[in-house]
Amino acid sequence: MATEDARYRQSSQYRLWSFTPSHLSALREKTNTLARTQISNRLRASSPPVDPLPDFLSPAEEYSLLTFFTVELLRAAAFCQLPTDIQATAAIFLRRFYVTNSIMTYPPTTLLKTCLFFGCKAEGYYMRLQKFAEKFPNTTGEEVIAAEYVLCQGIRFAFDVRHPFRALEGAVMELRRLGDFDDDRINKAHKRTRDILKFSPLVTDAYFHYTPSQIMLAALSMADEGLVQRMMREAFSGEGESAKDKVMGAIQSCRAMMEQEPPERMADYWGTTESKNMIKPLNRMLRKCRDPDRVDLIALQKARREQAQQKTKPKPGLKDDGAVLGVSLEEERESKRRKVASKTDDVFGPPL
Amino acid sequence: MSRKPNYSSMVVKPSAAPSIALPSDLCPVCKRVRYLNTDMEFLINPECYHPMCSNCVTNIFKSGPAQCPYPSCNKTLRHRGFRSAFFGDLSVEREVDIRRRVQAAFNNVEEDFETLRDYNNYLQDVEDLTFDLIYGEDAERASAEEKLLAREQHFKEEIERNRRRGREAELSRQKRDAAEAEAARQRRLEERREEERARAEEASINAEVMEALARGDPGSAAEIQARIVARKRARVAEITSAHFSNLLHTGLNLNDPADAATAPSSSSGGGGGGGKNMLSIRGLRAKKTDDEDDGPYDPFAGLDLDPTRYALRERYGNTNTWLDDARVRDDHRVPGYSVHEYAARAMFEAFAGLGVIVAEEKAAEGRGLGTVGARDAAAANRTAGAGARMDVDDVFV
Numbered sequence: 035m036a037t038e039d040a041r042y043r044q045s046s047q048y049r050l051w052s053f054t055p056s057h058l059s060a061l062r063e064k065t066n067t068l069a070r071t072q073i074s075n076r077l078r079a080s081s082p083p084v085d086p087l088p089d090f091l092s093p094a095e096e097y098s099l100l101t102f103f104t105v106e107l108l109r110a111a112a113f114c115q116l117p118t119d120i121q122a123t124a125a126i127f128l129r130r131f132y133v134t135n136s137i138m139t140y141p142p143t144t145l146l147k148t149c150l151f152f153g154c155k156a157e158g159y160y161m162r163l164q165k166f167a168e169k170f171p172n173t174t175g176e177e178v179i180a181a182e183y184v185l186c187q188g189i190r191f192a193f194d195v196r197h198p199f200r201a202l203e204g205a206v207m208e209l210r211r212l213g214d215f216d217d218d219r220i221n222k223a224h225k226r227t228r229d230i231l232k233f234s235p236l237v238t239d240a241y242f243h244y245t246p247s248q249i250m251l252a253a254l255s256m257a258d259e260g261l262v263q264r265m266m267r268e269a270f271s272g273e274g275e276s277a278k279d280k281v282m283g284a285i286q287s288c289r290a291m292m293e294q295e296p297p298e299r300m301a302d303y304w305g306t307t308e309s310k311n312m313i314k315p316l317n318r319m320l321r322k323c324r325d326p327d328r329v330d331l332i333a334l335q336k337a338r339r340e341q342a343q344q345k346t347k348p349k350p351g352l353k354d355d356g357a358v359l360g361v362s363l364e365e366e367r368e369s370k371r372r373k374v375a376s377k378t379d380d381v382f383g384p385p386l
Numbered sequence: 387m388s389r390k391p392n393y394s395s396m397v398v399k400p401s402a403a404p405s406i407a408l409p410s411d412l413c414p415v416c417k418r419v420r421y422l423n424t425d426m427e428f429l430i431n432p433e434c435y436h437p438m439c440s441n442c443v444t445n446i447f448k449s450g451p452a453q454c455p456y457p458s459c460n461k462t463l464r465h466r467g468f469r470s471a472f473f474g475d476l477s478v479e480r481e482v483d484i485r486r487r488v489q490a491a492f493n494n495v496e497e498d499f500e501t502l503r504d505y506n507n508y509l510q511d512v513e514d515l516t517f518d519l520i521y522g523e524d525a526e527r528a529s530a531e532e533k534l535l536a537r538e539q540h541f542k543e544e545i546e547r548n549r550r551r552g553r554e555a556e557l558s559r560q561k562r563d564a565a566e567a568e569a570a571r572q573r574r575l576e577e578r579r580e581e582e583r584a585r586a587e588e589a590s591i592n593a594e595v596m597e598a599l600a601r602g603d604p605g606s607a608a609e610i611q612a613r614i615v616a617r618k619r620a621r622v623a624e625i626t627s628a629h630f631s632n633l634l635h636t637g638l639n640l641n642d643p644a645d646a647a648t649a650p651s652s653s654s655g656g657g658g659g660g661g662k663n664m665l666s667i668r669g670l671r672a673k674k675t676d677d678e679d680d681g682p683y684d685p686f687a688g689l690d691l692d693p694t695r696y697a698l699r700e701r702y703g704n705t706n707t708w709l710d711d712a713r714v715r716d717d718h719r720v721p722g723y724s725v726h727e728y729a730a731r732a733m734f735e736a737f738a739g740l741g742v743i744v745a746e747e748k749a750a751e752g753r754g755l756g757t758v759g760a761r762d763a764a765a766a767n768r769t770a771g772a773g774a775r776m777d778v779d780d781v782f783v
Contacts, residue, residue: 036694042739052744057751196735204736207702207729245739269695269737277741284743 036273042245046192051130053242059093061133066093069136073325080326088322095316096137101295102313103142104128104237105304111150114169117159118232123195124153125236131188133242139325140181147173148181156193180331195241198231198250205250209261212268219258226257233300234292244288248281252288256296408474413439415446415455429468432483434461435476443468481520488516491537493548494667504669511665533665584622591618695737702729 042048053061070090077084091099104125111121128149132142147170154161163175206224209215230253235241240249255262262285270278303309328334408428411420415438420426428437436456446452447465454461473479492512499505518530538545591614598610605613702709712718713725 036737036741037690038693038695038734038738039741040689041691041734042742048739048742048744052748053751054745054748057748196739198735200732201735201738204729204732204734207732208696208736211699211702243744245742245744247736247738247740250736251740269740272694273741280743281740284745 045196046194047196050190050192058242062093065134065136069138089319090323091319099137099316100132101237103146107146119197120153120157120159122197122236123157124149126195126241127153127189131185135188138323140328144331145181147178148185151178152182152185176332180335196246198246201247201250202227214264223258223261227253229297230256233297234295237295238291240288240291248284248288252285252292255289408437408471415442430471431463431467433463434459435480484519485516491534498670500669500671508667587618587621696733698730698733
């Protein structure tokens with residue numbers, strides 16, 4: 035086995051965030067049904083019960099909304115002039131988060147900003163919260179970071195996203211070294227591939243189903259098939275024809291996935307009336323069926339904090355022996371219990 | 387070093403062992419007396435243990451090997467072999483030398499054996515051999531000598547290994563002793579300090595009671611006093627109990643290294659040499675060789691970092707201009723930017739995971755965990771704060 039693959043298998047992207055298409059769709063369906071039952075329970079329990087329950091989004095509708103909000107995120111990132119890596123990281127955070135959380139549960143417009151801000155953090159790109167919040171209308175810094183911890187949990191603390199951008203640079207270096215193609219052709223393919231990588235894999239599920247190098251080669255084959263053939267011949271000279279064909283199959287299917295969202299669609303489709311007409315009814319539906327508890331994330335966070343503080347406050351009551359002796363036995367026991375309990379819990383949470 | 391003359395123990399051994407006390411006044415070879423040469427010193431050679439004065443040694447053996455000047459002794463001695471004796475009784479000197487040599491050859495320790503009985507048998511055999519060497523008849527001595535030689539020659543490696551291990555054990559023992567002594571010292575200091583603290587606490591009781599009374603704390607005077615005294619007692623008890631638990635702890639530690647594994651392992655270890663003229667050592671444990679075969683420590687735990695799908699070049703020519711800049715311009719090079727590192731990483735990422743087909747490798751996981759994962763995710767989304775979920779401070783539970 036190639037050591038490159040062994041090293042990639044150790045990444046959190048492979049371990050936690052790679053799924054087969056059927057697994058991913060099963061996860062999304064499950065998330066959708068759970069959100070549905072939960073929100074309907076909640077609506078029924080509210081003080082004037084919402085009697086005719088609103089129509090809930092289907093998984094497919096949720097998915098198209100997710101794509102829409104991913105495009106929105108990319109647009110916002112471009113507006114903030116963030117580097118490509120951070121745009122991509124933020125977009126992937128958003129998509130990962132909504133695998134196990136429903137759009138109906140957490141408002142995507144807020145999570146989008148949180149993802150962008152947290153993407154900057156994850157990539158080591160410092161940005162002041164205030165400055166960041168000022169760039170968006172009707173946004174406070176509090177709102178941006180309200181859902182930050184939930185986001186971290188949702189992406190299972192996998193902050194390292196492997197992107198195909200540097201891989202593309204490596205591939206171009208290798209192509210130049212081979213010297214079979216003239217520079218113009220390589221440069222043209224390079225530019226085109228970069229454009230594709232900045233958009234297509236981020237608004238599709240390519241990151242869940244393919245590795246960065248496969249995504250990169252798929253994009254390159256969209257730009258110039260011949261270059262990919264040459265590179266694959268060179269790379270798999272030692273591994274045999276069957277292995278190469280298998281990888282080519284993966285690249286082809288990845289390409290098919292990405293060709294549904296070529297970078298031109300950013301301007302030609304998203305942002306035009308066509309997409310707006312498609313999204314508008316969905317948005318209207320979403321407004322009706324979202325979780326009433328989680329509309330205002332700031333208030334929710336505040337309430338939760340207060341509750342947590344009250345819980346730790348010692349109750350004024352009868353003084354026991356411990357209080358007389360200067361040590362609160364109860365407190366000590368509590369802190370010990372917390373210490374022990376935190377050791378046994380897996381910080382990365384239960385398996386997906 | 388007192389070299390007391392001991393005429394009473396001048397017993398001549400029946401065998402070749404020339405047991406004599408070291409002479410004090412008169413050189414038995416040249417008959418010189420100490421009265422005339424006050425710095426006279428007697429030397430022996432472990433070949434035959436015949437004492438003679440240093441003058442004789444120089445005179446006779448300076449020019450090369452020669453026969454022992456004692457009549458009836460036909461050993462050839464060399465100048466280099468002479469030394470001063472440690473013991474006044476030369477038979478003791480000889481015995482100590484022999485024992486030292488035997489110990490060097492038979493240096494197994496109890497841990498090497500499967501059972502205590504095996505170890506004791508081994509000790510008995512070695513002692514028999516030593517006795518033969520020291521007090522045995524000619525024939526016995528010769529056969530013992532043969533065994534010893536065979537052992538020294540055939541088991542060189544094992545002997546060397548045992549020796550090294552013994553030295554290491556000795557070193558670690560010394561270290562442990564030093565650490566223990568230091569710990570004991572610290573303990574004593576701590577004890578004294580705590581004692582003083584406890585005494586100070588006791589002494590301040592009265593002052594505090596007075597203070598509390600002056601402050602006008604609630605309760606009667608007797609109550610206040612009782613409360614303060616109780617608190618102080620508790621503090622004192624705490625101090626001393628902390629000290630006791632400390633003691634208890636170290637006591638346990640001291641016992642710890644002593645209980646070496648004596649339980650017999652079921653595998654039968656290979657015995658020692660089986661030849662006629664060899665002392666057979668039975669019940670040796672099978673050697674653990676893993677510490678020798680381990681090789682150097684590998685920080686990547688066996689992960690091979692050499693690429694298989696590409697060869698990393700030293701240079702990637704005319705790739706793009708800014709890379710050339712980074713290679714040439716000083717303001718890029720000085721902060722430590724390495725173009726080679728960049729190339730290595732870019733090349734690695736271009737080919738890493740190329741052969742990982744997620745759809746195949748994650749297929750099993752998709753079947754097994756799909757429902758479980760979704761259920762857990764559902765638990766995370768539940769509005770009511772059920773205690774069954776992961777204990778994190780999610781503000782939206």
